[in-house]
Amino acid sequence: MSVLLPGSRREALELLARSNGAAMPIAGGTDLLVHWPQRQEEHDRAYLDLSGIAELRPVEWTPDALVLGGLTTYWDVIRDARVGRELPLLAVAARQVGSIQIQTRGTWAGNIVNGSPAADGVPVLMAYDAVVVLESVAGREEVPLERFYEGYKQMRRRPDQLVVAIRIPRRPYTFQRFVKIGSRRAQAIAKVGLAVTHSAAGGGGWRVVAASVAPTIRRCPSIERLLEEQAAVHSPEELLPAIARDVTPIDDIRSTAEYRKLAMARVLFYDVFRGREQGAGSTDHGRRMTDNG
Amino acid sequence: MKRGPPSTGAAVQRRxxxxxxxxxxxxxxxxxxxDFLWGMTVRSPPPSPRGSITAIRFGRDVDWSQFVVVDHRDLPGPNVVYLIEQDQPVLAAGVVRHVHEPVLLLAHPDRDALRRAVHAVEVVVEPEAPVLDFRLPSRSDEIQYGPDNVLKHLRIEKGDVARALAQAPVVVEGEYETGAQxxxxxxxxxxxxxxxxxxxVIRGSMQCPYYVLNALKHALARDETRLRVIQTPTGGGFGGKEEFPSHLALHAALLALKAGRAVKMIYDRGEDMAATTKRHPARVRHRTGLTRDGRLLAQDIEVLLDGGAYVTLSPVVLSRGLIHAAGPYFCENVRIDGRAVFTNAVPFGAFRGFGAPxxxxxxxRHMDVIARTLGMDPAxxxxxxxxxxGQSTATGQVINDGSDRVAVLERALDVSGWREKRRAHAAFNAARAPVRRGLGLATFYHGGGFTGGGEVYLKSRLQVAGLPDGRIEVRSANIEMGQGTLxxxxxxxxxxxxxxxxxxxxxxxxxxxxxxxxxTVASRTTMVVGRLVERACDDLRRRLGLSESARGDSVRAALRDWHRxxxxxxxxxxxxxxxxxxINWDDATYRGDAYGAxxxxxxxxxxEVDLRTCAVRVTDFVAVQDIxxxxxxxxxxxxxxxxxxQGIGWALMEECKWQDGAMVNNQLTNYIIPTSDDVPPIRVAFLETPYPHGAxxxxxxxxxxxxxxAPAILNAIAEATGADPRTIPLTPERLMTIAEFGMRNAE
Incomplete structure (x- = not known):
């Protein structure tokens, strides 16, 4: 194993370019650690340790966006009081990532490039129209998060590119909700994740983002259309056809396709379709669905 | 609450x-x-739980001359892990009966090199028809134990069940299943x-040093004077370190003997979960005859345990399971018939409760099904x-211990606010919100010490030595594993x-x-062995020539004088x-006093049950017991x-997922145990009716x-939702499939 220790963003990009994509960037290392004992083959490669690049860490508020750095952790966001006021789902989701130890090490950019369909951070970023800012020695590129994933663990990042920032537009929201259905109340991997927002501002509208029900985290256009059209929905079952068009849940070691579809329908029905009316005034932006309180 | 005078123990900290x-x-x-070597195990691979080993291929990328390699031919004695039956090999010799069966042992100074070497060995198994579902009868080509794959069959009979059932005004039937844990x-x-x-010398994490000693003695053909087993501080056991450590001790010993150097074997979590024992899965059927006002007339109970690929402790797990199967109730007519059956699963073994859970x-759970059938309050x-x-159990043991079992129940009802909460829940649930609440009850018992004549057979010995400085030393083979023995x-x-x-x-x-x-098993340490500590103290006092009332200074002075x-x-x-x-027990008829107490x-x-996700949260728990x-x-x-x-985990989330008789979710990422956030306040109360023969x-x-x-929680879910769950773990996925209460009812 070799570890590259760049001292600046510039140096990191040069090392990455020089390794011909062989070096794997590490931020918090939390995803890597999980499989470390089992994946012997991953021990024999080059790692690019980003931890020395202080400039990638801070959160920045501009007049029209919140910009997370490539090394911003969940904990950095939890501690930012403005996030709680303006983009609360970021904090709600961050608090449901692993344990507090993981929240203080794990990064938003790492959550994006790990590419897990069960990620907790990605759904809320996508529901806020986040844009991924990639950089290489050749220059910068911006990709909207909703178009970032191309398949299971496949994404629009070249091996020589680093995620240096995540830009989240600032908009007033009339509805914001994040729901994580886990196998227990803490330290769980999502069986279904849902992030839903509505903004009346220009370029806004409904965003319904689902996790753990498709090879990638993705928006649900059919469900969004029902919400845009203010369609009358009388039961969770009436949402099943739209869910079937939007996502493709499977049976796996954590849950079943049937459960995922039904739970998604019920949560959308009770928490979104029925919750539309009270959404604006509600301060309860998210819940663990094992939390019935 | 009855309370004796506080013992000196009130202020004793965990040692x-x-x-x-x-x-x-x-x-x-x-x-x-x-100067030691690491040891690791090469196991039979999936997907063949049963078959013959036709080849063992050593990869070419490894310099095998650097490794110590042990197979079944290296055993000095019989290739058997000594236990109830001598059927389980230390290392597979030609045939395998389950996935992950140990085939070879490797040792090397470098742990990473060893890991790579383990992966470089290919064990080729020619498959034969396995048995993977313990609930189905075995076909003839699947028979691998006795005439019918039944490892043990036991029956307890009292009265005339057939007649009582035929005459009973009400008969309620039910079938229940529990998973491995x-x-x-x-x-x-x-x-x-x-x-x-x-x-x-063997040092390791274990509950039973003498089980390990006996296993070594047998398979290594080595006498006791050349063997020594030392328990190291043990980070939890729960039965998992009852019989299994004998295997690991034998493996480490074989490598050390061949290498001529110390060998250390430490399982990582993945190997530990995949290859070691679990709680026996079970299916239990009840047919119960009752009067219309709920008095038990007959209990006909059929128990089936999945024993896995070797006998291990299944016969005695079955025995304890059967003896507890009729519950803490009086019934004139009881028949309990039980079998532990062979399957080609990784063997099941001892786990806290040992069949009784x-x-x-x-x-x-059946008591609540009965209560619902009769329209009766479960309490x-x-x-x-x-x-x-004065009344007797299913084995004919007359209970006469002075304990007030109704008082135990009443206290649990009082502390939990049973009556008020049930009213409040009914009103809450009538609002048909997506969340429902319920309260559930279980009354039960557990026999302390080995079953039947087991304690007599063990002939436990214990010493208390008097030291020259006036201290004493307790010498026992019972170990600390977090439960507090020391x-x-x-x-x-x-x-x-x-x-x-x-x-x-x-x-x-x-x-x-x-x-x-x-x-250190069977809830016997405090009750049975603790009593030996008292008696050995008395014997020490006798040897000092002191009277029975001598205490404190006089004992200390006598110790010093004696040594001088x-x-x-x-x-x-x-x-x-x-x-x-x-106390009398007849093992032939399975009648008599099954336990001392x-x-x-x-x-x-x-x-609280969330009908959207079928997630269950235990919000309060009251545990009252007379110990x-x-x-x-x-x-x-x-x-x-x-x-x-542990019971919340078993009831709601701990699910072993099986493939070819082996656990495939063998990591803590996917085998879900409760976190502190999943645990409610647990309110504990004790009643004390002394047992004269316990410490x-x-x-x-x-x-x-x-x-x-587990039954209290499932009964609460049934009460909250109107559903009728019969199987654990009751995961949200499983509850959703049986939940006819549906979201249409939630308004």
């Missing part, structure tokens, strides 16, 4: 507590060790073997049927002789130094287990709370708390 708290305690993997001790299995001169889950149904002093033995000995706790030394569980006081008069001699009080008078309990669980005597209240509460948490009046406690939570 090894500070070392554990500060991280200074040395578990087997922490022991200093020089992984122990998840914090410290995985680990063992060091080293030759010290002629003596082969499975049968008591069925019994207590009243139990109160009507709880066994009274502290409780300290208290019992200190109280008996009127000494301060720090005047009591507990000897390391080292077979070269301590007699065989039996295994007998320089360089040792002074040892010693006792052997004696059967309490009036039962502890009695009533647990109440409160749940004879509480010797250390903090430790006793800890045992109950830990058992309840200070104590009965067994360790296993009792795992028997009640």
């Amino acid at each position: 090894e507590g500070l070392a554990k708290l500060t991280g200074r305690e040395r578990y087997v993997d922490d022991l200093p060790l020089e 992984e122990h998840v001790y914090l410290e995985t299995q680990g063992m060091i073997a080293a030759l010290e001169g002629e003596v082969l 499975q049968t008591l889950f069925a019994c207590e 009243l149904l139990r109160r009507v049927n709880l066994i009274r002093d 502290t409780v033995f300290t208290q019992i000995a200190a109280d008996r002789l009127g000494l301060a706790p720090d005047a009591v030394v507990i000897a390391e569980a080292d077979t070269a130094r301590v007699p065989n006081s039996g295994p 008069a007998h320089p360089d001699q040792s002074l040892v009080g010693e006792v052997v287990y004696e059967k309490p008078p009036g 039962f502890a009695w309990a009533a647990y109440v669980a409160e749940v 004879g005597k509480v010797i250390n209240e903090i430790l006793a509460r800890g045992q109950v709370q830990g058992g309840v948490v 200070q009046g104590a009965k067994g406690l360790g296993e009792l708390p795992i028997d009640g939570p």
Whole structure:
């Protein structure tokens, strides 16, 4: 194993370019650690340790966006009081990532490039129209998060590119909700994740983002259309056809396709379709669905 | 609450507590060790649970001359792990009966090189037809044990069940299933073997040093004088370190003998979960005859356990399961028929409760099914049927212990607010919100010590030595694994002789130094072995020529005087287990006094069920039990709370996912145990009706708390939702498939 220790963003990009994509960037290392004992083959490669690049860490508020750095952790966001006021789902989701130890090490950019369909951070970023800012020695590129994933663990990042920032537009929201259905109340991997927002501002509208029900985290256009059209929905079952068009849940070691579809329908029905009316005034932006309180 | 005078123990801290708290305690993997090899196991691969080994191929990328390699031909004695039946090989010899069966052992100084070498060995298995579902009868080509793959068949009969059922005004039937459970001790299995001169010394994490010694003696054909087994501080066991450590000790020993160097084997979590024992899966059927007002007339019970690929402890797990199957009730006519059957699954083994949690889950869930059928309050149904002093159990054991079982129930109802909460829940649920609430109850019992004549057969011996400095040393083979043996033995000995706790030394569980006081299992340590501590203290006092009332200063002075008069001699009080008078068991007819004493309990669980996700949250828990005597209240509460948490896991989330008879979710990422956030307040209360033959009046406690939570929780879910769940773990996925209450009802 070799570890590259760049001292600046510039140096990191040069090392990455020089390794011909062989070096794997590490931020918090939390995803890597999980499989470390089992994946012997991953021990024999080059790692690019980003931890020395202080400039990638801070959160920045501009007049029209919140910009997370490539090394911003969940904990950095939890501690930012403005996030709680303006983009609360970021904090709600961050608090449901692993344990507090993981929240203080794990990064938003790492959550994006790990590419897990069960990620907790990605759904809320996508529901806020986040844009991924990639950089290489050749220059910068911006990709909207909703178009970032191309398949299971496949994404629009070249091996020589680093995620240096995540830009989240600032908009007033009339509805914001994040729901994580886990196998227990803490330290769980999502069986279904849902992030839903509505903004009346220009370029806004409904965003319904689902996790753990498709090879990638993705928006649900059919469900969004029902919400845009203010369609009358009388039961969770009436949402099943739209869910079937939007996502493709499977049976796996954590849950079943049937459960995922039904739970998604019920949560959308009770928490979104029925919750539309009270959404604006509600301060309860998210819940663990094992939390019935 | 009845309470005796406080023992000196009230102020005794956990003896090894500070070392554990500060991280200074040395578990087997922490022991200093020089010039040693790591040992690892090559196992039979999926997907063939059963078959012949046709080839073992060593990869070309490894320099095998650097490795010590052991197979079944290296065994000096019979290739058998000594236990109830001698059917399980130490290392597979030509055939395998389950996935992950140990085939080869490898040792090397570098752990990473060893890991790569293990992956470079290919074990080729020619498959044969396996048995993978214990509920289905075996086809002839699947028979691998006896004529019918039945490992053990037992029957308990009392009265005339057929006639009573035929005449009963009401008959209620039910079928219940429970899943396997992984122990998840914090410290995985680990063992060091080293030759010290002629003596082969084993150090490791274990519950039963003498089981390990006997297994070594047998398979290594080595006499006891050249064997020594030392238990190292053990990070949890729960039965998982009852019989399994014998395997690992044998593996480490074979490598050490061949290498001529010390060998250390430490399982990682993945191997530990995949290859070691679990709780036996079970299916239990009830047919119960009753009067219309809920009095039991007949209980016809059929128990089926999945034994896995070898006999291991299945016969005795079945036995305890059957004896507890009828619940803590009186019924004139009882028939309990049980079988443990062979399957090609990784063998199941000892786990806290030892068969009783499975049968008591069925019994207590069935009581609520009966209550719903009769339209009766589940608490009243139990109160009507709880066994009274003078009445007999299914095996004909007359209960006469003075314990007030109705008072235990009443106290649980009071503390939980049973009546008020049930009213409040009914009103809450009538609002048809997506969240529903319910309260559930279980009344149950657990027999302390070995079943039937087991304690007589064990002939446990224990010593208390008097030291020249006025201290005493308790020498027993019973070990500390977090449950409090060191502290409780300290208290019992200190109280008996009127000494301060720090005047009591507990000897390391080292077979070269301590007699065989039996295994640390079966809720026997405090009740049975603790009583031996008291008697050995008495024997020591007799040897000092002191009267029975001598305590404190007079004992200390007599110890010093004796040693002054007998320089360089040792002074040892010693006792052997004696059967309490009036306890009789007939193993041939399965009748008589199954246990010296039962502890009695009533647990109440409160749940909230989210109908959107079918997630269940236990919101409150009350655990009331009569355990004879509480010797250390903090430790006793800890045992109950830990058992309840383990029960919540077993009831709601801990699911072993199987493929080819092996667990495939063998990591803590996907085998879900409760976190502290999944645990409600657990309110614990004790009643104390002393058992005259237990230490200070104590009965067994360790296993009792795992028997009640699962049925109490399922009963609460049934109450909250109107559903009728019969299977655990009741995951949200499973609850959603049976939940006819549906979202249409939630408005």
